[in-house]
Amino acid sequence: MALRLFNTARSPFGRKVRIILAEKNLAYEEVTVDLQNRTPEFSKASPLGKVPVLVDGETAIFDSTIVVEYLEDAFPNPPMFGVGVRQRLLHRTLDELGDHVADQAVTAFYANQRSDGPAAEQAFARIHKALAELERRVATNAWTVQFGAGDAAVIGGCGYLVLRHGEAVLKPYPALQSWLNAQDARPSVAATRPPPN
Ligand SMILES: N[C@@H](CCC(=O)N[C@@H](CS)C(=O)NCC(=O)O)C(=O)O
Structure with missing residues (x-):
């Protein structure tokens, strides 16, 4: 079916x-x-x-x-959680961080639309916590070996963040930003780019 x-x-x-x-x-x-x-x-x-x-x-x-x-x-092949317990955990953790960025970027978007400054500020504080952790992980190579679920969540979340709030939000996170830029060449990533606002 x-x-x-x-x-x-x-x-x-x-x-x-x-x-x-x-x-x-x-x-x-x-x-x-x-x-x-x-x-x-x-x-x-x-x-x-x-x-x-x-x-x-x-x-x-x-x-x-x-x-x-x-x-x-x-549909187990190709696998999207890497191989072994540690890689699976890494994918799940990145999934949580990526979804957190996504959730808070959506919250900030609607808060801005209704001119609710404090709610947007709170959402951005939460976004920056997740971005700092992602930056630390990219910079120290604490990242997935095989592309998969965690990578997709980070790309979804950060892609939406940039779409709604602009590229400058990633400025303090150069390692993350260059990792994201490198992923753009991947066909699954290029084919799913969101339309402009
Ligand atoms: N945790 C959910 C979040 C889904 C979600 O919040 N989707 C938004 C669109 S990006 C939505 O449908 N919002 C409508 C609503 O909350 O009523 C997931 O990972 O699928």
Whole structure:
């Protein structure tokens, strides 16, 4: 049965899943969701009303981290969590850091839209904690050996951060920035670049 992905064009979480689908060379149909006007079909698949949701036959799967784990279990090759306990842990940790950047970048975006300075400031303080940890990990080579789930989450989160808040936010993190730039050449990353604002 064909895979269907409910998503929005700029969702950082959706991008993470799309990178993994591309890396695993899996065909799927993408269904673009209007979050202001959810269809009954989407609401049935997504109890929390969020994207992304992957539908495989009769099974609807959310959230993005669980979708990626499902794809790994259902379609193990090529592996997206590296080899061995340490690499798996590293992918999961990067996934958490990448999702944290994504979550807080979304929060800051909406806070700015309603001119809520303190909420945006709080979100940015949280973003910088995660970016500092990512910078430390890239700079000390505490990173994944094989590209996979963790890398995809960091690219999704940081890509969305730059899209919504500008490149300057990464200035204090040169190692992370150059790692991100290098990933742009990867076909799964290039093919999933979000459209401009
Ligand atoms: N933890 C979830 C987060 C998903 C999420 O927050 N998606 C946003 C779009 S980027 C959404 O659907 N927001 C709509 C809402 O919260 O009502 C995941 O990893 O899938």
